[in-house]
Amino acid sequence: xxxNISTFIKKEFLHVFRDRKTLLMLFxxxxxxxxxxxFALTNEITNAKIVVCDYAKxxxxxxxxxKLQASQQFDIQRILLSHKQIETAFKDGEIKMxxxxxxxxxxxxxxxxxxxxxxxxxxxxxNTATAIxxxxxxxxxxxxxxxxxxxxxxxQIDTEVRMIYNPxxxxxxxxxxxxxxxILLLVCVLMTSVxxxxxxxTGTMEVLLVSPFSPxxxxxxKAVPYLALSLINLTIILLLSVFVLGMPINGSxxxxxxxxxxxxxxxxxxxxxxxxxxASQQSAMLISLMGMLVPSxxxxxxxxxxxxMPYPLQLVSHIIPAKWYYIIVKSxxxxxxxxxxxxxxxxxxxxxxxxxxxVNIKTFKIRLT
Amino acid sequence: xxTVIHTNKLTKxxxxxxxxxxxxxxxxxxxxxxxxxxxxxxKTTAMRMLCGLSKPSSGTATIAGFDIYKQTEEIKKxxxxxSQKFSLxxxxxxxxxxxxxxxxYGLSDKQLKEKSAQLLGTLGMVSExxxxxxxxxxxxxxxxxxxxxxxHEPKIVFLDEPTGGVDPVTRRQFWDLIYEAADSGITVFVTxxxxxEAEYCNRISMMVDGEIKALDTPAKLKQEYAVxxxxxxxxxxxxxxxxxx
Numbered sequence: 001x002x003x004n005i006s007t008f009i010k011k012e013f014l015h016v017f018r019d020r021k022t023l024l025m026l027f028x029x030x031x032x033x034x035x036x037x038x039f040a041l042t043n044e045i046t047n048a049k050i051v052v053c054d055y056a057k058x059x060x061x062x063x064x065x066x067k068l069q070a071s072q073q074f075d076i077q078r079i080l081l082s083h084k085q086i087e088t089a090f091k092d093g094e095i096k097m098x099x100x101x102x103x104x105x106x107x108x109x110x111x112x113x114x115x116x117x118x119x120x121x122x123x124x125x126x127n128t129a130t131a132i133x134x135x136x137x138x139x140x141x142x143x144x145x146x147x148x149x150x151x152x153x154x155x156q157i158d159t160e161v162r163m164i165y166n167p168x169x170x171x172x173x174x175x176x177x178x179x180x181x182x183i184l185l186l187v188c189v190l191m192t193s194v195x196x197x198x199x200x201x202t203g204t205m206e207v208l209l210v211s212p213f214s215p216x217x218x219x220x221x222k223a224v225p226y227l228a229l230s231l232i233n234l235t236i237i238l239l240l241s242v243f244v245l246g247m248p249i250n251g252s253x254x255x256x257x258x259x260x261x262x263x264x265x266x267x268x269x270x271x272x273x274x275x276x277x278x279a280s281q282q283s284a285m286l287i288s289l290m291g292m293l294v295p296s297x298x299x300x301x302x303x304x305x306x307x308x309m310p311y312p313l314q315l316v317s318h319i320i321p322a323k324w325y326y327i328i329v330k331s332x333x334x335x336x337x338x339x340x341x342x343x344x345x346x347x348x349x350x351x352x353x354x355x356x357x358x359v360n361i362k363t364f365k366i367r368l369t
Numbered sequence: 370x371x372t373v374i375h376t377n378k379l380t381k382x383x384x385x386x387x388x389x390x391x392x393x394x395x396x397x398x399x400x401x402x403x404x405x406x407x408x409x410x411x412k413t414t415a416m417r418m419l420c421g422l423s424k425p426s427s428g429t430a431t432i433a434g435f436d437i438y439k440q441t442e443e444i445k446k447x448x449x450x451x452s453q454k455f456s457l458x459x460x461x462x463x464x465x466x467x468x469x470x471x472x473x474y475g476l477s478d479k480q481l482k483e484k485s486a487q488l489l490g491t492l493g494m495v496s497e498x499x500x501x502x503x504x505x506x507x508x509x510x511x512x513x514x515x516x517x518x519x520x521h522e523p524k525i526v527f528l529d530e531p532t533g534g535v536d537p538v539t540r541r542q543f544w545d546l547i548y549e550a551a552d553s554g555i556t557v558f559v560t561x562x563x564x565x566e567a568e569y570c571n572r573i574s575m576m577v578d579g580e581i582k583a584l585d586t587p588a589k590l591k592q593e594y595a596v597x598x599x600x601x602x603x604x605x606x607x608x609x610x611x612x613x614x
Contacts, residue, residue: 004472004473004475007468007469007472007473008469008472008473011458011461011465011469014460014461014465015458015460015461018460018461019460202454202455202456202458202459203452203453203454203455203456204452204456204457204458206422206450206452206454206456207450207451207452207456207470207518208473209421209422210420210421210422210445210448210450210527211445211450211470211473211474212442212445212446212473212474212475213473
């Protein structure tokens, strides 16, 4: 029997390798996406236009303004006299952020060891807003640290925004896990469903079902090449992100591969479900793209922050497997967390997979009778 | 005579619709058995039940001596099948197709080597062995498809409208292959639309509206209906049909 399976798997690999265009797309896509996201469509900000409203006009505020001006990220357009002008500046669309220093900024800092800076950002573009306020915050922190050695009691300048895990605000931490979930979905759902439906369409599925080869093994053999391709793709993405984008894998690589394999199996079962319910390659492709990929792009959280969505849509995001995988990958890869931090998300994925497989086995049997 | 297919009141219902109604017939070893009927008469449904692709609603049947309900695995090892749609992999070479289908029937590497060499020789396709199936003319594909279906030397081979869409000369050549297979002891169960092909069969059955309305040798059927061709026999029987596709 093992002989038969290897014959079958070999044949599946032949199908994959013969279809050069698809193969090129499979391996080209992640590379192009990574490069594009990494260098062209980056969220990193340079020379963002800002305004400053300085009520303090003292040493501390001037020094921070100097630092903002000197940084590559910011380009101070004007120094405003009143915060009333801020709104107009935003409305004119010329600025991304306003920095407000209250009166007595320096004296608060010196005497109370505590002062506040207000950062106002244009939240209609939430990604840029968070990124920009993060940069500004960093610069304020730098200044605060410079003051440190001079005084025994630490100074504290409060800014509203706090950024952790991603001090450089590299865009890679968002899109690498995102690209990973999308590519795996694409390969596993789309390719698997199309591969199986193709056999139905050409009539070879009937011939296989008449043969003594077990239907369950047909499915397993079909899935194996795509599992292998996905793992290769995953490796390519990880290599690119580490060596080209300079984004290290902070957590355990083994854990990353283990959860990825789980997610691949989830996606394969989804592809199988689609192939069980459709009769033509076109409909399989359409359902995979419209029904799986588009919702995954929308609801995974790497393009559009889920926190900014209305509550009902946030609920919808819970049933998207890619969302959970995305959270896991970010936790392991970026934050370097272990299994104890991601067991809940893993459990969700595992439950989804088991459910899908049960439905698959049931419907596959029905189809045979 | 050895009975290789025996059915008794085999019935398939889809809800209220009876696709095949109490079909009873025997097919003997080495016979070429034609299974005829208009579109929608229930031929494909009946054939799918015999191949184990579809479970009967009631009735009994044995295929190669094995029970259709309980011994499906044994049946699968003893039958070959060529589907209506052309059923080889277009993106594999001729040799790869032969190896694959032989492989899933459990032929050993040694057997596969011998068989594929022999098969390519008989079909005169030695120089095409490494060519993609998609590049072959339809007639060749069908001959190859048939040869692959009997590669594992089954007791019975089921052919579902095997010659659809090919020219008469190729069809005639295809039937030569069928005769060869029958001579070697393989029972051939074939559905067809072509009445000239019906003449080539040893015996034929006619399905109308899910039931077998006639079953005999082509000569006797023509005699019975007092006509000169199978075309007319078919017309006599099928014009009473209520079902249309």
